[in-house]
Amino acid sequence: MKCPVCKTETLVLVDLADNLPANQCTNCRGIWVSSNQYLAWVRLQPAPLPEKPITTPIDPKWDTHTLKLCPEDGHIMARYKIFPNLKFYLDRCRHCNGIWFDNYEWDVLVSHNMQDKVNQFFTKPWQEKMRAQEVSERMDKIYLEKFGADDYDKIKEIRSWLKSKPQQSMLLAYLQADDPYKI
Ligand SMILES: [Zn+2]
Numbered sequence: 001m002k003c004p005v006c007k008t009e010t011l012v013l014v015d016l017a018d019n020l021p022a023n024q025c026t027n028c029r030g031i032w033v034s035s036n037q038y039l040a041w042v043r044l045q046p047a048p049l050p051e052k053p054i055t056t057p058i059d060p061k062w063d064t065h066t067l068k069l070c071p072e073d074g075h076i077m078a079r080y081k082i083f084p085n086l087k088f089y090l091d092r093c094r095h096c097n098g099i100w101f102d103n104y105e106w107d108v109l110v111s112h113n114m115q116d117k118v119n120q121f122f123t124k125p126w127q128e129k130m131r132a133q134e135v136s137e138r139m140d141k142i143y144l145e146k147f148g149a150d151d152y153d154k155i156k157e158i159r160s161w162l163k164s165k166p167q168q169s170m171l172l173a174y175l176q177a178d179d180p181y182k183i
């Protein structure tokens with residue numbers, strides 16, 4: 001088995017966790033996990049781990065942004081962004097669903113109790129939620145810049161007050177009318 005980064009036969013068998021065999025490169029320390037072994041390990045877990053937020057900095061240098069070939073079947077691996085606004089990417093073979101972790105990437109997931117959720121990362125709902133959050137954060141920045149902090153806070157307050165009222169369309173019409181006392 002060749003390391004997808006070093007392109008050499010440097011993968012050796014390791015235990016990534018109890019009952020989770022994997023192959024680690026002795027050179028770049030990257031880790032290859034087959035889909036079947038990963039899913040079997042997830043099934044052995046008594047309950048989903050309570051997720052902890054990502055607070056530790058992620059070094060973008062950990063990511064090896066090179067074209068990777070699956071060590072098992074030679075197919076080109078796909079690169080997935082995993083968390084909104086973080087330069088954290090995982091590589092996955094769409095043919096055998098095996099996963100490649102560059103050095104430290106598995107450790108990041110472990111420190112945030114996300115190592116049992118890896119199969120969710122590549123699903124449409126996860127990817128769509130991640131993109132939606134990125135868009136939302138971008139819009140938030142734009143509004144803050146355009147309105148200024150005080151007005152932005154004020155308009156958010158008015159918006160949530162308006163949303164809580166059953167007669168919100170009338171309130172809005174009152175606000176928008178040039179002269180609400182004219183018919
Ligand atoms: Zn390597």
Ligand SMILES: [Zn+2]
Pocket residue numbers: 070071072073074075093094095096097098
């Ligand atoms: Zn593969």
